[in-house]
Amino acid sequence: MDMETDQIHQIDVGNLLAFNPSHRFPSAPSSREELVKECVTEGTKLVQAIADTLFNFPSTETSDGPLVQLPRPTTKLPREKHLPRPKPPTKWEEFALKKGIQKRKKDKIVYDENTDQFKRRHGYDRVNDDNDIPIIEAKASDEPGEDPFAKRLDDKKKRVGKQEKNRLQNLKTAAKAGALPSHVQLAVTALPISGTKTQPQKIGKDALGDVAGLAATSTASGGKFDKKLPGEKPPKKQGKHHKYLPVLPHRGKVDEEKEQTNKVLSKLLSKHSHEILNVGKAINMYNDKKEKKKSGRSDKLKAKKDITKKKPYANKAQ
Amino acid sequence: MMEIRTPKTHKAKRVLEKRAPKLVENGKKTLILHGTKTSATLSAVLMELYRLKKGGAIKYSRRNENIRPFESGGETSLEFFSLKTDCSIFAYGSHTKKRPDNLVLGRMYDHHVYDLIEVGIENFKSLLSFSYDKKIAPHEGSKPFICFTGEGFENVPELKQLKEVLTDLFRGEVVDNLNLTGLDRAYICSAISPTKVFLTHCAIKLKKSGTIVPRIELVEVGPSMDLVIRRNRLPNEGLRKEAMKSSKDKPKKKLKNVDQDDVLGKRGRIYIPEQEVGKNPLPDKSKGVKRERREGKLKKNKEEGSASKKQKESE
Numbered sequence: 142m143d144m145e146t147d148q149i150h151q152i153d154v155g156n157l158l159a160f161n162p163s164h165r166f167p168s169a170p171s172s173r174e175e176l177v178k179e180c181v182t183e184g185t186k187l188v189q190a191i192a193d194t195l196f197n198f199p200s201t202e203t204s205d206g207p208l209v210q211l212p213r214p215t216t217k218l219p220r221e222k223h224l225p226r227p228k229p230p231t232k233w234e235e236f237a238l239k240k241g242i243q244k245r246k247k248d249k250i251v252y253d254e255n256t257d258q259f260k261r262r263h264g265y266d267r268v269n270d271d272n273d274i275p276i277i278e279a280k281a282s283d284e285p286g287e288d289p290f291a292k293r294l295d296d297k298k299k300r301v302g303k304q305e306k307n308r309l310q311n312l313k314t315a316a317k318a319g320a321l322p323s324h325v326q327l328a329v330t331a332l333p334i335s336g337t338k339t340q341p342q343k344i345g346k347d348a349l350g351d352v353a354g355l356a357a358t359s360t361a362s363g364g365k366f367d368k369k370l371p372g373e374k375p376p377k378k379q380g381k382h383h384k385y386l387p388v389l390p391h392r393g394k395v396d397e398e399k400e401q402t403n404k405v406l407s408k409l410l411s412k413h414s415h416e417i418l419n420v421g422k423a424i425n426m427y428n429d430k431k432e433k434k435k436s437g438r439s440d441k442l443k444a445k446k447d448i449t450k451k452k453p454y455a456n457k458a459q
Numbered sequence: 460m461m462e463i464r465t466p467k468t469h470k471a472k473r474v475l476e477k478r479a480p481k482l483v484e485n486g487k488k489t490l491i492l493h494g495t496k497t498s499a500t501l502s503a504v505l506m507e508l509y510r511l512k513k514g515g516a517i518k519y520s521r522r523n524e525n526i527r528p529f530e531s532g533g534e535t536s537l538e539f540f541s542l543k544t545d546c547s548i549f550a551y552g553s554h555t556k557k558r559p560d561n562l563v564l565g566r567m568y569d570h571h572v573y574d575l576i577e578v579g580i581e582n583f584k585s586l587l588s589f590s591y592d593k594k595i596a597p598h599e600g601s602k603p604f605i606c607f608t609g610e611g612f613e614n615v616p617e618l619k620q621l622k623e624v625l626t627d628l629f630r631g632e633v634v635d636n637l638n639l640t641g642l643d644r645a646y647i648c649s650a651i652s653p654t655k656v657f658l659t660h661c662a663i664k665l666k667k668s669g670t671i672v673p674r675i676e677l678v679e680v681g682p683s684m685d686l687v688i689r690r691n692r693l694p695n696e697g698l699r700k701e702a703m704k705s706s707k708d709k710p711k712k713k714l715k716n717v718d719q720d721d722v723l724g725k726r727g728r729i730y731i732p733e734q735e736v737g738k739n740p741l742p743d744k745s746k747g748v749k750r751e752r753r754e755g756k757l758k759k760n761k762e763e764g765s766a767s768k769k770q771k772e773s774e
Binding site for chain 1: 460461462463464465466472475476478479480481482484485487547566567568569570573582602603604605606607608609610612613622623626627630633634635636637638639640641642645647649650651652657659661663671672673674675676677679683694699701702703704705706756
């Protein structure tokens, strides 16, 4: 139980840490169990050394057990995050420093002249409420058509807007110095405007879905074999939209194909057919077709004349 | 176009304040994840490490193929996870033919990799294989004793770094007050050779001895393994200096101008600054109300005050 030798242990009570640098383990360990045993016994000695100092501290009794005040840890370990940086002074603070303006504490309750009462400074039923003014006297500098109440509201909005802008600027300088307060985040909402002042339009969900389909049509296979992203919907029916009528009519239903042709025929043979049919256009189309037939098939399918070959018996002299 | 974004709920605000850089920091949280392949021993090691550090650890169960801590580009994922989970220590396990049962322990500073140490695990014994009396089983989240034995921890630089990393890993929160009944675990690390460290986790049995200090007995309960040092990466000197910087230990504020006297008791001194009579602005008292009215009002208020007091007494 007693320690024979005065082994120098480096003890850090704050961390409950102990280090024994002088023990030497045998280079050729006898067996695994013996090694483990040796380690545990050495460990026990160290824990005992820490406990010696720990239990000798003045302890306070609580319901859970004796409470001991630990000293600060002595081993230095690296920090997790940087030290908090000092906040740069805001523009108002700089101005106040320069001018020597002192901060004055404002009371929550203020005496109101108009009602001879003590009212609160902010909130419900406050002193000097802007909305409560019944009459605004006209000054010589006022224009005749202006609404002074609206003007007051306008002025207030401008002041509030200016204050918000100043606040943003102060936060930006703080962010530059790396001292942004922890609960504030500065987020970029839009890209810097270049060119026109128009706001970029937000594309709707449906339009975005169609874009992939549009891009796919430019591929050689028409986007049929493109790898689809997870969640991408298959393209809506592309290409020509045909509606084929049934060949055989259903029982009791009208033969739609017959009806279609009858409709066209009746229109052509009706009294006012000359109004429906553009005779001039029809004649032109007919003539074009005839000429094409005469000249043979289209030029593409025609066998091309080989100009390198010379005609036999060509009379050059003429 | 910049926008100021503040949290809309108190809970979100508290979370942000908890994660902000502070003078006195919170305990470091550990991130446990594994790479492309893990062997049975390695997954057991990671699981048990998570159990030991239950309160302050986050375990990811998916495999991460693009994390390579020792390569320059392979740390981005780790840094992202560290930022999202607010973890400053990570334990990354992987198993390859070249490096079987590989465990990389690393620390972060400002969510960037600070230092790394790679160890191989041998002779792993899971905590399920130890049999012991359930009464002495250590409780979750208790502050452990950490013991290092062996001259290797002083002489070999890699072992020195491992000692620091293991201290950081097992330490938990730094506390001011400690309940002596809650001491029930100890981590024993022994440098059995210049490249090998034997790590085991024991429960503490307090036995009666003649003095206030109880006799300590250790019983092996937890996982035990051999750590073989492989690679390591030390932090840059500049980064190390910055990370080790601590705010000057604030000496306890001396209470000035107060002295204790046996005869007179506690005495204090008050200093009144020079009254600049002409300089201070006068308080804005209502101009429209004349003196008589003002005084009359004060009297009225006093009466009202005493009347309400009487009402209260009668109630």
